[in-house]
Every structure is written in C-alpha cells, then in structure tokens.
Amino acid sequence: xxxxxxxxxxxxxxxxxxxxxxxxxxxxxxxxxxxxxxxxxxxxxxxxxxxxxxxxxxxxxxxxxxxxxxxxxxxxxxxxxxxxxxxxxxxxxxxxxxxxxxxxxxxxxxxxxxxxxxxxxxxxxxxxxxxxxxxxxxxxxxxxxxxxxxxxxxxxxxxxxxxxxxxx
Numbered sequence: 001x002x003x004x005x006x007x008x009x010x011x012x013x014x015x016x017x018x019x020x021x022x023x024x025x026x027x028x029x030x031x032x033x034x035x036x037x038x039x040x041x042x043x044x045x046x047x048x049x050x051x052x053x054x055x056x057x058x059x060x061x062x063x064x065x066x067x068x069x070x071x072x073x074x075x076x077x078x079x080x081x082x083x084x085x086x087x088x089x090x091x092x093x094x095x096x097x098x099x100x101x102x103x104x105x106x107x108x109x110x111x112x113x114x115x116x117x118x119x120x121x122x123x124x125x126x127x128x129x130x131x132x133x134x135x136x137x138x139x140x141x142x143x144x145x146x147x148x149x150x151x152x153x154x155x156x157x158x159x160x161x162x163x164x165x166x167x168x
Contacts, residue, residue, distance in 0.1 A: 081153025
C-alpha cells in the first residue's frame with residue numbers, strides 16, 4: 001500500500017500540531033505556574049454579611065507587607081473599587097476575598113493574571129503581589145445584567161511613603 005506524499009505531509013503536520021498543543025498545555029500547567037483558584041475561601045450567606053469581613057469591605061493590614069482586601073460585587077459596582085478605588089502600598093502582597101451579593105459576577109484585575117468568577121454564597125480568594133506604583137482596572141467579565149458594561153473599578157498602588165494605612 002502506498003501513501004501519497006501529500007497525505008504523508010498532512011499526517012506529519014497533524015501529529016506535529018497535536019504534540020505542540022500537548023506541550024503548550026503541559027508548559028502552562030507545570031512550568032509557568034498557572035494554578036487554579038483556591039477553594040479555601042469558604043462560603044457565606046449572600047443576604048447577610050454580619051460578622052464577616054464583608055460587613056465592612058476594604059483593605060486591612062495584616063503584618064509586614066501583607067494585606068487583605070474584602071470586596072463585594074453587586075449589580076453594577078464593586079464595593080470598594082467603583083465609587084472609590086482600592087488603595088494599597090507598592091511592594092505589598094494583597095489577598096483578595098471577593099463575594100457577590102446578588103448574581104454571578106467576574107473579578108478581573110487588568111494587566112495581572114487575576115480573573116475569577118464571583119458566585120453568591122462563595123468566597124473567591126486570590127493573592128496578588130503589587131511591586132510598582134500604578135493603576136489597575138477591575139472588570140466584571142461575567143454578564144450580570146443590563147448594566148454589566150458599566151461595572152468596573154480601580155486599584156491604585158501608591159508609593160509606600162504615600163500610604164496612609166487603615167481600611168480604605
């Protein structure tokens with residue numbers, strides 16, 4: 001049985017593509033450090049934030065360069081983030097705890113690898129290191145209703161000497 005040279009070419013090309021796809025996925029999951037969002041954030045009652053970090057959302061200093069930011073996503077804003085930016089000092093590591101008060105939202109920090117789904121009753125937990133001062137946009141990337149296109153916020157990373165501290 002003879003295989004035509006064009007058939008051989010396309011067979012080899014297909015195998016090269018398959019091996020390339022597998023290598024790309026392996027690199028992304030092992031070498032590049034891409035990981036799934038931790039499910040250690042826990043659960044919460046979306047209709048009552050009493051006695052949780054979400055009853056007074058904002059940034060809290062933990063110790064050293066470590067901070068926690070509690071953010072509530074709600075149609076069609078982030079609290080904090082939309083009406084006033086989330087402010088953190090440069091050189092800090094911030095663990096975001098994000099939940100939703102109503103429907104499914106997204107929480108994406110532009111120019112970082114942060115992109116999580118925010119589900120009512122669930123707490124999404126993700127940690128980010130902000131080295132340099134700058135501004136980062138926050139976007140909702142899950143359709144959440146008629147005003148979805150207006151749902152955005154901002155994180156402002158200020159130089160350490162300009163950091164005022166406290167819950168902002």
